[in-house]
Amino acid sequence: MIRAIAVIVFAAAATPIGQALAHGGDAPGASDQAWRLAVAVPLLLAGAAYVCGLRAWRRAGAGRGVARAEVLAFGAGFAVLALMLAAPLHAWGRLRFAPHMTEHMLLTVVAAPLLAAGRPAVAYLLALPVSWRRRVAR
Numbered sequence: 001m002i003r004a005i006a007v008i009v010f011a012a013a014a015t016p017i018g019q020a021l022a023h024g025g026d027a028p029g030a031s032d033q034a035w036r037l038a039v040a041v042p043l044l045l046a047g048a049a050y051v052c053g054l055r056a057w058r059r060a061g062a063g064r065g066v067a068r069a070e071v072l073a074f075g076a077g078f079a080v081l082a083l084m085l086a087a088p089l090h091a092w093g094r095l096r097f098a099p100h101m102t103e104h105m106l107l108t109v110v111a112a113p114l115l116a117a118g119r120p121a122v123a124y125l126l127a128l129p130v131s132w133r134r135r136v137a138r
Contacts, residue, residue: 053123074118
């Protein structure tokens with residue numbers, strides 16, 4: 001089951017999702033719900049893949065893979081992204097400049113460093129089947 005989830009996550013990550021309209025206005029027929037769905041699905045898939053990798057890490061034993069501090073950092077960064085998705089900050093950013101820039105600051109100054117400190121590549125690599133890990137690690 002874990003391998004199937006990992007394959008789905010990596011296939012979804014490799015699939016192009018279309019044009020990103022960060023500052024270019026809204027696409028015809030775009031809604032706030034569609035935007036939330038387009039952000040929430042990849043976010044949940046990335047979180048699921050990280051958890052799958054952590055499960056494989058637990059089986060590998062202590063001292064290998066991902067440290068607890070890294071797991072906490074990734075979890076904190078992931079929580080910031082989830083809170084940003086749950087809060088109406090994006091909708092407010094369409095009306096006012098300050099919430100829009102707050103959104104940028106939370107992404108670049110808070111969430112991104114925390115996610116990077118979590119070393120997600122190690123957990124994502126551990127989420128892959130063993131035969132794939134060997135190919136990717138080369």
